[in-house]
Amino acid sequence: MDPPHPARDVTEHVGYRLKRSAAALRSAMDRALREHGLTVPQYACLELLDQRPGLSNAELARGAFVTRQSMNVVLRGLQDAGLVSRSATTDHGRALPAHLTAEGRGRLDTARSDVYTIESRMIAAVPPERLSALLADLDRMAEALGG
Incomplete structure (x- = not known):
């Protein structure tokens, strides 16, 4: 089978390049967030709750790209650290809304400052006039795969 575009080896495939970029971002975030006592999923959870207080475990899991079971562990850790609160009961359904303390x-x-510095370093490699097109292309690629 022919490759989807001209490529001499796997390192020239779009998927490989996306994974390499994602791995580099994750590694940089892991290092920075460790200084704040957070993991990347914990940071993602805090960001989501800051933007949309009261999200459920399932909603947080979707937003942070982890399983519901993994998000349960993340939320438990954040609660134990006093960073997130969840009521013991809910007015409707079974979902317990979470809130930042x-x-x-x-x-x-404080963690956001370091993460934004990392993102700034990353996007500085893209000419400013191409950033909007890059973001649109990434969105279209995700949508093409049902994401």
Whole structure:
């Protein structure tokens, strides 16, 4: 079978390049977030709750690209650290809404600064006039695969 585009080896495939970029971003975030006592999924959870307080475990899992079971572990760790609160009961259904605590918001604010610095370094490699097109292309690729 012929490759989907001209490529001498696997390192020239789009999927490989996307994975390499994602791995580099993840590694940089892991290192930075370790200084704040957070993992990447924990940071993603805090960001999501800052933007949309009251999300359920399932909604947080979808937003952070982890399983519901993994998000349960993430939420438990964040609760134990006093960064997130969840009520013991809910007014409707079984989903328990989660909220940032004041300590969680503070930790997010300090970690966010380091994460934004990493993202700034990453996008500085893209000419500013091409950034919008790159973002649109990435969205179209994800949508083409049902994501």
